[in-house]
Amino acid sequence: MYKYLYLCVELKKSHIAKEGLFQYRNMFQLVNVNSLENVIRAYLRMAEEHTEAAQAQSSAAVAVLELDDLDNIATPESILMSAVCGEDAQDRSDRTILLPWVKFLWESYCQCLELLRINTHCEALYHDIARMAFNFCLKYNRKSEFRRLCDKLRKHLEDICKSTNQTTGVSITKMETQQLCLDTRLFQLDCAIQMELWQEAYKAIEDIHGLMALSKKTPVPKTMANYYQKLAMVFSKAGNQLFHAAALLKLFQLTRELKKNLTKDDMQRMASHVLIATLSIPLPSAHPEFDRFIEADKSPLEKAQKLAVLLGLQQPPSRASLLKEVTVINAIEAIPGDNNPLAPYVRPLKDVTIMRLIRQISQVYESIEFDRLLNMASFCSIF
Known part of the structure; x- marks a missing residue:
């Protein structure tokens, strides 16, 4: 079998390898799982080694791997651009040597995942290959393939949830299966x-x-802390200061309860x-009843x-509710200025401060000179 896969x-010839592995799985998945696992790992190891060797031969691997889609290596646009720009021999060599191996390795991962997706005896191997595929996408910056891989694993999980109990079927009700799926999704989140x-x-x-939510057992605190930390990061990148602060608060509460030796x-x-994240939350609208006239997407409440x-949470948080919870926290008064991790909150804090300043001025003055307003907002360099 090793010689067959080597050829x-x-x-x-990934499709021929798939047929051979399919037959080998049917013969050994019940009688010798270790042999099946060793054969699949050896196959993927050979594919990875050949891909790495091809990358070593290519002096322009970075430029070649900018191609958006492995399913369209030579598009009409690329052929026309090559004729116009006069692609040199090195570029053609890179395209010939490296990309076919990258494509072959990608197809090998996908085929092995399809081969093992419903086999309870090979669950650990399935999730190992999934993590190998994520590392592949990360190493070669394959964003299109990463999205496809996520969709594929999501479809596999849906099929497992819908499937009935079989002799070799995977059951999502098993604690081991749930933990393997959870670990793989956490790794997927890190790569994303x-x-x-x-x-x-x-x-x-x-x-x-x-x-x-599906698991009857509460996840370990380390997993929950990692979950809240990544959730806060995603909310921050999305510009959602409210839920970013709420996620940080959940992380703080979890850490304070469990780490008794926290300095x-x-x-x-x-x-x-x-505290800084909560103060950076934009002020609520003074007239929320008017918001429905300008909302073009889903209801903000939904x-x-x-x-x-x-x-x-049972209900969405608000700026006021988070501030109320934060009042019990003894926040540090002096924040160091060198390599300050709280620097990203400077701009949101200035925005909130300016908004509050203008609201208070509008309640006191009917009109105000612009220069005086600028002096009041001297903390902001651009008004």
């Missing part, structure tokens, strides 16, 4: 954040929350982070309720 890799694919990161968070400096640092579920 498939050398000839880049590293690749700055925030939409995929949010989808991964929804999947993680669904798995935690005073660490406690103050986390409390300061929560969105907020959906996000609140991810945080385990």
Whole structure:
């Protein structure tokens, strides 16, 4: 079998390798699972080694891997651009040597995942290959393939939830299966954040929350802390200061309850982070009844309720409710200026301060000179 797969890799015949692995799985999935696992790992290892060797031969790998879609290596536009620009021999060599191996490796991962997706004896191997595929997308900056991989794993999970009990079927009710799925989605979330694919990161968070809700056992505190930390990061990138602060507050409360040996400096640092994030939340609208006339998307309340579920909240938080909870936290008064991790909150804080300043001025003055207003807002360099 090893020789058979070796020839498939050398000839880049992934579809023939798939047929051989399919037959081998049917013969050994019940009688010798270790042999099946060793064969699949050896196949993927050979594919990875050949891809890395091809990358080493390519002096322009970075430029080649900017191609958006592996399914369209040579598009009509690229052929026309090559004729106009006069693509040199090195570029053609890179395209010939490297990309076919990258495509072959990608197809190999997908085929192995399809092969093992419903086999309870190979669950650990399935999730190992999923993480290998995520690393592949991260290493070669394959954003299109990353999205496809996320969709594929999501479809596999849906099929598992719908499937009936079989001899070799995977059951989502098993604690081991739930934990493996959860670990893979957490790894997926980390990769999505590293690749700055925030939409995929949010989808991964929804999947993680669904798995935690499905489990009868409460996730370990370390997992929940990681979940809240990543959730706060995604909310921050989305510009949602309200739920960003709410996620940080949940993280702080969890850490304070579980880490009895937390130092005073660490406690103050986390409390300061929560306090600054909460103060950076934009002020609520003075006339919320008018907002419905300018909302073009879903109801803000509907969105907020959906996000609140991810945080385990009964109802959406508000700026006032978060400030009320923050009052019990002893926030640090002096924040260091060097390499300040709270620097991203400077601009939101200035925006909130200016808005509050203008509101207060409007209640006192009918008119005011612009120069005087600028002096009042001297903390802001651009008005």
